[in-house]
Amino acid sequence: xxxxxxxxxxxxxxxxxxxxxxxxxxxxxxxxxxxxxxxxxxxxxxxxxxxxxxxxxxxxxxxxxxxxxxxxxxxxxxxxxxxxxxxxxxxxxxxxxxxxxxxxxxxxxxxxxxxxxxxxxxxxxxxxxxxxxxxxxxxxxxxxxxxxxxxxxxxxxxxxxxxxxxxxxxxxxxxxxxxxxxxxxxxxxxxxxxxxxxxxxxxxxxxxxxxxxxxxxxxxxxxxxxxxxxxxxxxxxxxxxxxxxxxxxxxxxxxxxxxxxxxxxxxxxxxxxxxxxxxxxxxxxxxxxxxxxxxxxxxxxxxxxxxxxxxxxxxxxxxxxxxxxxxxxxxxxxxxxxxxxxxxxxxxxxxxxxxxxxxxxxxxxxxxxxxxxxxxxxxxxxxxxxxxxxxxxxxxxxxxxxxxxxxxxxxxxxxxxxxxxxxxxxxxxxxxxxxxxxxxxxxx
Numbered sequence: 001x002x003x004x005x006x007x008x009x010x011x012x013x014x015x016x017x018x019x020x021x022x023x024x025x026x027x028x029x030x031x032x033x034x035x036x037x038x039x040x041x042x043x044x045x046x047x048x049x050x051x052x053x054x055x056x057x058x059x060x061x062x063x064x065x066x067x068x069x070x071x072x073x074x075x076x077x078x079x080x081x082x083x084x085x086x087x088x089x090x091x092x093x094x095x096x097x098x099x100x101x102x103x104x105x106x107x108x109x110x111x112x113x114x115x116x117x118x119x120x121x122x123x124x125x126x127x128x129x130x131x132x133x134x135x136x137x138x139x140x141x142x143x144x145x146x147x148x149x150x151x152x153x154x155x156x157x158x159x160x161x162x163x164x165x166x167x168x169x170x171x172x173x174x175x176x177x178x179x180x181x182x183x184x185x186x187x188x189x190x191x192x193x194x195x196x197x198x199x200x201x202x203x204x205x206x207x208x209x210x211x212x213x214x215x216x217x218x219x220x221x222x223x224x225x226x227x228x229x230x231x232x233x234x235x236x237x238x239x240x241x242x243x244x245x246x247x248x249x250x251x252x253x254x255x256x257x258x259x260x261x262x263x264x265x266x267x268x269x270x271x272x273x274x275x276x277x278x279x280x281x282x283x284x285x286x287x288x289x290x291x292x293x294x295x296x297x298x299x300x301x302x303x304x305x306x307x308x309x310x311x312x313x314x315x316x317x318x319x320x321x322x323x324x325x326x327x328x329x330x331x332x333x334x335x336x337x338x339x340x341x342x343x344x345x346x347x348x349x350x351x352x353x354x355x356x357x358x359x360x361x362x363x364x365x366x367x368x369x370x371x372x373x374x375x376x377x378x379x380x381x382x383x384x385x386x387x388x389x390x391x392x393x394x395x396x397x398x399x400x401x402x403x404x405x406x407x408x409x410x411x412x413x414x415x416x417x418x419x420x421x422x423x424x425x426x427x428x429x430x431x432x433x434x435x436x437x438x439x440x441x442x443x444x
Contacts, residue, residue, distance in 0.1 A: 002068075002069050002070060003022065003023075003067060003068070003069030003070070004022075004023055004069060004070050004071075004072050005020050005021060005022060005023075005028070005066065005067075005069055005070070005071045005072070006020075006021050006023070006071070006072060006073050006074070006075070006425040006426070006428045006429045006432070007019070007020050007021070007059070007062065007071060007073070007074040007075070007225070007228070007424075007425060007428065008021065008074075008075055008077070008233070008239075008243070008418075008420070008421035008422055008423065008424030008425030008426075008427075008428065009055060009058065009059060009074060009075070009076045009077070009160065009421065009424060010077045010078070010236055010239065010418065010420035010421040010424055011035070011051070011055055011076065011077070011078040011079065011156055011157060011160060011236075012035065012078070012079055012236055012420070013035060013079050013098070013099070013100075014034070014035055015032050015033060015034055015035055015058075016032065016033050016034075016035060016054050016055045016057075016058040017030070017031075017032050017058060017418050017420070017421050018030065018031040018032070018055075018058040018059045018061065018062040018421065019031075019062060019418050019421040019422065019425065020062050020063070020065075020066045020071070020425075021422065021425040021426075023429070025422065025425075025426070027417070027418070027422070028065075028066060028067055029062045029063070029064075029065035029066040029067075030061075030062055030065070030418070031057070031058040031059060031060065031061025031062030031063070031064075031065075032058055032061065033054040033055070033057040033058040033061070034054065035051065035054060036050040036051060036053075036054050037098060040095075042101075042103045042143075043097065043098065043101035043102060043103040044097070044098040044100065044101045045095035045096060045097050045098060045101065046095065046096050046098070047092070047095065047096070048084045048092035048095075048096050048159060049092065051096065051156070051159070051160075052159065052160060052163040055076075055160050055163075056163075056164075056220065056221065056222065059074075059222055059225065060222065063222060063224045063225065066224065071224055071225055071228045072228060072229065072428075072429070072432045073228050073229040073230075073231065073425075073428035073429060073431055073432035074164070074216065074225060074228050074229070074230055074231075074424075074425075074428050075209075075210075075231050075232070075233035075239075075423075075424035075425055075426070075427040075428030075431065076157040076160045076161050076164075076230075076231070076232055076233055076424060077157055077232075077233040077234055077235065077236045077238075077239035077240075077289075077420050077421070077423065077424040077427075078155065078156035078157035078160065078174070078235070078236055079099060079156055079235075079236055080099065080155065080156075080173075080174050080177035080235045080236075081099035081131055081132055081133050081136070081177050081178070082096050082097060082098060082099050082133075082136070082155070082156055083096065083133050083136070083137065083153050083154065083155055083156075083178075084096055084153070084154045084155075084156070084158075084159040085140070085147055085150040085152070085153050085202075086150060086151065086152040086153075086154065087146075087149045087150060087151060088149075088151050090152075090162075093144075093146040093147060093149055093150050094140050094144045094146060094147050094150070095144075096156070097136045097139070097140070099131055099136075100131070101136070102130055103139055104130055104135040104136055104138065104139045105130065107135040107136075107138040107139050107142075108128075108129070108130050108135050110138075111128065111134070111135060111138075111195060112128060114195060115128075115191065115192070115195070118276050120179075120192075121275065121276040121279035121280065122272035122273065122275055122276040123182055123183065123184075123189060123272070124176075124179055124180075124181060124182070124183055124189070124192075125176065125183040125275050125278075125279065125284055125285035125286050126176075126177070126179060126279060126284050126286075127279040127280070127282060127284070128279075132177060132178060132179035133177065133178035133179055133180065134178060134179035134180055134192050134193075134195070134196040134198070135179070135196070137153075137196045137197065137198050138195070138196040138197055141196070141197035141198075142197075147197075150202065151201075151202070152168065152202060152203075152204065153198070153202040153203060154168065154170075154204070155170065155171065155174040155175070155177075155178075156174075157171065157174060157232045157233065157234070158170060158171060158174065158204075158232055161213055161230050161231070161232050163220070164216050164217065164220045164222075164225070164230055165214060165215065165216050165217025165218075165219060165220055165230070166213040166214040166215075166216075166230035166231075167213040167214045167230075168204040169204050169205055169206075169207045169211065169213055169232060170203050170204050170205065170206045170207070171206075171207060171208070171209055171211075171232040171233075171234050171289070172186060172206055172207070172208055172209070172234075172287035172288075172289075173209065173234035173235040173238045173286060173287050173288055173289045173295065174232070174234060174235055175203075175206055175287070176235075176284075176286025176287045176295075177235065177284075177286065179192055179196075180192050180193050180196070180198065180203075181286075181287075183275065183285060183286065183287070183294075184272070186206060186287060188200040188203065207232070208289075208291040208292075209231065209232060209233050209234040209238075209239075209289035209290070209291070209427050210231055210233070210291065210427045210428075210430045210431045211231060211232070211431065212229050212230070212231055212431045212432075213230045213231055213232065213431075214229075214230050215227050215228060215229055215230060216228045216230060228428075228432075229428065229431050229432040229433075230431075231427055231428055231430075231431035233289060233423060233424035233427040233428065234288075234289030234427070235286075235289060235295075236420045237253075237255065237261055237263050237295075237297060237420075238263060238288050238289035238290070238295055238423075239289055239419075239420045239421075239423035239424050239427065240253060240255055240263070240391065240419040240420040240423055241253040241263045241265065241288075241289075241290075241295075241389075241419075241423065242289060242290065242422075242423035242426055242427065243416065243418075243419035243420060243421070243422030243423030243424070243425075243426060244389045244391050244414050244416065244419040244422075244423070245389060245412075245414060246263070246265070246387065246389035246412075247265055247288075247290045247293075247423075248265060248386060248387070249265055249266065249267055249293070249386070250264075250265065250266070250382070250383065250384070250385055250386030250387075251264070251265050251385070251386050251387050251389065252264045252265075252375070252378070252385040252386075252387070252388050252389070253389050253391065253419075254371065254388060254389065254390045254391070254392075254395075254404070254411075255391055255392045255419070256302070256303060256390060256391065256392035256393065256394035256395045256400070257303050257392040257393055257394070258301070258303040258304050258307070259299045259300065259301055259302075259303060259304070260299060260300045260301070260302035260303055260367065260370075260371050260392075260394070261297060261298070261299040262296075262297065262298050262299070262371060262374050262375060262378065263295060263296070263297050264295065264296040264297075264378045264382060264385065265288060265290060265293050265294075265295060266293065266294050266295070266296055266382045267293065267294070268287075268292070268293065268294045270285060270294070270381060270382075274381050277381075278296065278377065278378075278381065281298070281373075281374070281377045282298055282299075282374070283296055283297065283298040283374060283377055283378060284296070284297045284298070289423070289427065296378050296382065298374035298377070298378070299374075300341060300367065300370045300371055300374070301339075301341055302339075302367035302368075302370060302371060302394075303367075303392070303393070303394050305337070305339035305345055305363065305366070305367055306363055306364070306367060306394060306397075306400075308339075308345045309337060309345060309359065309360065309363040312345070312347070312359075313356045313359060313360065315356070320396070320397055321398075323356060323357065323360050323399070324360075324397055324398045324399035324400075325398075325399075326356075326357035326360075327357045327358075327360045327361040327364065327399040328361075328398070328399045328402050329357075330357055330358065330361060332361070332365065333354060333358040333359075333361050333362050334349055334351065334354075335347065335348070335349050335350045335351065335354045335358050335359060335362045336348040336349050336362055336366070337359065337362040337363040337365075337366045338366070339363070339366050339367065339370070341370075347359060347362075360399070361399065361403075364397075364399055364400050364403045365403060367400075368400070368403045368404055368407050369407075372407055372408070375408070387412055388408055388409075388410070388411050388412065389411075389412045389413075389414060390404065390411050390412070390413050391413075391414060391416070391419050395413060401413070
């Protein structure tokens with residue numbers, strides 16, 4: 001019997017990761033390529049064609065390792081907020097600005113003068129800050145004349161799907177990160193479009209993740225993929241929730257990377273006042289990559305703080321097992337680690353008996369307390385979580401997991417890697433109409 005495979009492509013801030021999965025959800029081949037950012041006088045940006053080339057390079061590497069068989073579908077998840085502007089010939093007309101770029105500080109200040117933050121958050125589900133697409137777009141309108149010739153705007157995953165031969169569409173979880181989308185009815189907000197110099201007709205139709213968007217064309221140069229069904233799998237955080245099996249109502253993903261992100265799947269319908277209050281607490285509300293669901297998302301820089309503490313202790317990831325073992329065997333220490341979201345990490349109140357185990361345990365307690373604030377704010381409006389699924393590089397720290405268990409109770413630790421790519425592949429299997437796929441069983 002011939003094997004059938006699905007490909008998940010996760011185009012992230014640092015790299016593009018391509019993974020080929022069997023129908024049972026087992027990874028059989030991987031590929032990776034750096035995201036080709038460049039640094040200019042104004043900030044961080046990239047060339048849209050170079051990004052597409054990077055994604056194709058990651059796919060090529062994975063396909064070279066892929067066993068014989070049919071590849072039935074490919075799903076593309078990606079970073080959000082950054083966008084690609086195209087002219088009537090389908091050619092990019094401006095650089096793609098990084099979501100974390102800060103060149104739009106004057107644009108943000110103007111938006112804050114024009115539109116009260118409470119109203120912006122209640123309508124869009126987003127805090128009024130630098131990150132979202134609309135202020136980046138306004139900067140381009142003001143500084144790049146060629147933008148006036150744009151007839152289409154695509155989010156990153158949508159651009160990759162188009163570049164592989166697919167149809168143009170706007171996926172709802174990515175649209176939710178633009179500042180242009182009215183959360184309640186999933187429609188474009190005229191006020192913010194006009195302020196930023198954008199138009200509703202720049203955007204293709206809004207769809208849910210998993211909507212079939214054509215097939216990979218021969219022009220993509222990926223013979224093994226030609227004819228595979230294409231789909232956008234959404235924002236990478238939501239795709240990771242799907243890949244980790246944290247996509248049911250009330251499920252929560254705790255993705256422990258450099259940034260620690262909490263992703264809660266909820267039923268739509270929170271009131272605008274509640275949505276605005278969540279935004280004030282730094283928690284975004286948007287449409288999920290899971291059809292007919294919303295997503296609450298909040299993040300800290302917990303992983304970055306832990307990495308800094310390891311460096312201060314003169315240790316690295318290879319030292320974690322021993323450091324974890326000693327840290328979990330001691331009482332909660334009196335020494336404190338202060339790790340603000342942005343800024344310096346400080347160690348306070350260290351006594352004569354405090355050494356690496358006490359400092360490491362204190363760091364674990366601090367980052368867990370920070371993410372617990374987000375968790376508690378989500379639970380206050382959405383109710384208790386159903387399952388808390390922990391993934392990411394720092395989830396390999398047994399001491400961190402122990403501290404989390406003491407704070408949150410039972411945890412699920414799926415035996416998977418590259419949850420974003422896995423979620424994208426699962427969405428691709430749905431788009432391809434796979435009926436034999438048991439849902440990529442996520443946990444063992």
